Amino acid sequence: MNKLATIEEINNFYQQEKNQSFTNIEIQVISDVTFHPLDRYIPFFLSKFEVSASFKIGLFDQLNFDLLELTKKNENLNKIVYIHTSIIKYLVRSNEAIGSQGSDSLQKLLDNYVLNIKRAISASPSIQFILNLFELPPFRVRGSYSARAGEIKTISQVNDAIIKLADENSNVVIHDLNYISSRIGLDNWYDLNSWAMFKQPFSGDGITNFSSSLASVIASIIGKSKKVLFCDLDNTIWGGIIGDDGHQNIHIGSNTAKGELFAIAQSYILSLKNKGIILGISSKNDHTNAELGFTRKESILSLEDFSTAMINWQPKSGNIKSMLEHLNLGENSSVFIDDNKAEVAEVLRSLPSCSVIGFEKSPIEYIKLLDSLGFFETQQVTEDDLNRSKNYKDNSLRTELSKAFSDHDDFLLSLKMESNFYWNISNDPQRVTDLVNKTNQFNTTQMKTTLSEIKKYINNSELFLLSAELNDIYGNNGIITVVFGMIRNDELYIDNWVMSCRVFNRTMENAVLEVLSLKSKDLGIKKIIVPFKVTSKNQYCHSYFQNLRITSKKIDSVQCYVIIVKDYLSKIKNVNGSKISFKINQ
């Protein structure tokens, strides 16, 4: 089995210079077992998502005290709190308690644990909590009967209670330690010597798998999960070389043992697509030949499942780059899989931010790696996720149509775009939150947020939130932009403005500024202040503001663009108009 990381790789990571373009986050760790050395391993795995993390680790064995502190402080800060636990701690403690009766006492201890966490969650709605599900114990006293009346049953019930906490509180996500420990096996998971000596209960492999899995959960919370998977074809999607073997002879589907393995891999990839991951093909092949592979009735994946494909003899890195541009997605949101070491090396060298997975023989290797590294981890699947593939496909149709028009304006008019704006109301605040956290390219300040914060912007009279959806002849793009901020005297101060890359170059930006200006005029606001933080990823957004030719100056040492509402509205017809008809709902 491929190791997720070697000690050498982790140590090399710490010798390298820190990458300044990474997103920095701080995570508070509340723990009742030793957290070290996970704090050294997790940053290595987070770097694959271009995130750098620092940990504020509480005192050892002070879980209840730290939870109480959290409740008392009632901090109104957006931060992540991770609660580090292992069932080992509670198993031992349950029998230490005076007059304890094994699993009854375990039940009480764990109920108490859940209760304390519940209090902290309700007292701190703006804190994002990560809770572990408990692993199964290394021993079960009553054998199989333990599942009916013993530790196994208790743990399963407590895990259900923790899942319920996540279902009922939008500021709670779970980290499924129960699954991770099962995957590597309980005998490989625990190191009871390490527990006895250091109160650190996990084996070396346990720590690596734990860290990788927790890193992917952290990345998903801040919208850094990967969005697109590019696949090679020969020996990756099917067995054999289609150009040499002919499409009738490739291994695909359950007719052959080898084909069965590719069926498992194809099924996994199709499931990724069905939960919102964009699929693309990067293959060195004759295009017509390669397409024939998908005509085999045993193929689970069809060509239509891929939103984009470049099948030619050009370097794969160049093809992936073109497809990413076409999809309006960044290199760092992509994963590429290929069995050919040379191709893997070429893409790694030319696209360092693309996550590349190579494998030796079986497609199951790359499925296991994709799964263990958690590149596509998600906390929930929204309607938008389910429609994403279709939306990107619709965009391809729009691009095709644009080629038929020599004038871009004529093309935009032909789309018959209509937008619904929502001022301080929202039918889907979760989608609004996700959009803010997942968007990098059109993002004015990079400020991340939580569902409870978004609700505050909607409901507080000194704050505002404007969101909009866009429809055209190809369908509804859903909520694609959000602007929120404060109303300060005669100024509208924008805390952040994000827009989905799906609607770039559609004059949606102009429509948003027009609606903001109209609303400002109604409210007697004279200026719109847009603080702007330039990053390596928001060039599109930066160019947009530069081309507006409006004043840019430092306010409270922050670089801001300043829009004078009256001047802006008077210019709209000639300069910054949009090709979108809109309606404001409020």
Place this chain on the structure above:
Amino acid sequence: MEVKLVLKLISSVISSSSGKPPVEISLSDSMETIEEWDSLATVTLAAALDSEFGISIEVDDLESLSSVKGIMQLLNISF
């Protein structure tokens, strides 16, 4: 297994645990001679020896984890 390789591993594990640059480690070093070799580094060393060499350090061998010679003995390396 080469003594040199293990020395390098110990040095880099201590460095990654402490967040300080790697220091040169020799056979005579121990927790007492290397400032960065603290209890946290020892926890990291135990995990590293397990994942690299499949060696779970027994409770009775805890003391071996506090010196280079002790670690060499755990790994059955003659020096």
